[in-house]
Amino acid sequence: MAKGPEAFRTISEAAAELNVPQHVLRFWETKFSFIRPMKRAGGRRFYRPQDVAVLRGVRRLLHDEGYTIKGVQRLHKEQGVKRLVAAGLDAAAPAPHAAASEFEPPPPASAAPPPMRPDRRERLLAALADLEAARASLDALLAR
Template sequence: MAKGPDAFRTISEAAAEVGAPQHVLRFWETKFPFIIPVKRAGGRRFYRPQDVAVLQGVRRLLHDEGLTIKGVQRLHREQGLARILGGADVPA
């Protein structure tokens, strides 16, 4: 049974959608304070659709556009989350 578009994703589901391993998503959480998944009891992460969109934006900037982690951090600081998303259609 497929999840609806507004359903929360586990880290494995988010990693599959983003195209990055789970450990990379955890690492990005330490480097980018704007990546904040919901954490339940026991520390289990759940990603909202907007979290997945942010992760996809970070991946695009790092892998496709060749920015460094510091470059993405600076971009967020100077231009905000909208630039990270790159005009993606993000659910509210």
């Protein structure tokens, strides 16, 4: 007999439902403070339905949307757990992104890049000049 939608899930049941290995769920617990399954004697984990909903959102963001662990952590910090649950609700629709950051996937190629701040542009040009000088030095060494 199948469990009801409100029943707790063991780690093997949650992993099967999310299509990830059990060790991935254990790893996520170390990276995401908001993933806290109930633990019984002997450390056996039981996931509540809301835990599985959060995990579904985390899985979608990491595996389908291309977020990094830091990106999901930032999204949780900025928008809360409801945003993570919402990400897992509809697997067919793309998850809306928060404000752009270095931890999120880049925008589609068709989107115009955001304007760059002048101070950042100067730093990038200085770094490029340093790299070009280093390359020239390496080329000279290799030519000997």
